[in-house]
Amino acid sequence: MKYLGQLSYGANNIVIALNEFEAAKIYEDDTRSDIGSEAQKMKFANAKNTLVVKFIRLDTDEEKNCVMLVMERLYPIDFRSMEVEKREVIFSVFENEIRQLHHSGFIHRDLKRPSNISGEPFDNIFLTDKRIRLIDVGISALRTQVGDVFFKNLLKKRTRICSRLNRIF
Helix, strand or coil, X not given: XXXXXXXXXXXXXXXXXXXXXXXXXXECCCCCCCHHHHHHHHHHHHHHCCCECCEEEEEEECCCCEEEEEEECCCCCCHHXXXXXXXXXXXXXXXXXXXXXXXXXXXXXXCCCCCCCCCXXXXXXXXXXXXXXXXXXXXXXXXXXHCHXXXXXXXXXXXXXXXXXXXXX
């Protein structure tokens, strides 16, 4: 289905602008991502720090026959528009906040977009005028849901990706 105000799309969902403050991830029919699980992970991360996009509510659109995960709308900027010194400070905060999330039992599994999906490698990371924000926690993981062994394996991969990301920013 075509949506007005489409901001982006991924393998399973479309994100639309609802207004200047809210965006919604659309869930139609059967998806591989579960809206309840994604909302739970967003709320968990939001309780730890402000790195992950803010969860607002779950909603429905009867007209379009879909359910929506409503979150804050972000306005990304190109990292090259910001002075290197500012980017370094922002990235330092990003590293600290991602460590906090990892320590608390949350891992954002898709920092780098898989190569078989179109888009930029780090589309799930938005630089705003004040900070870096993580979006799309659909395939993120909570330690309580996946267990210690799986969580530790994911954490090793994230550490390598963060070091590559540091070279970009």
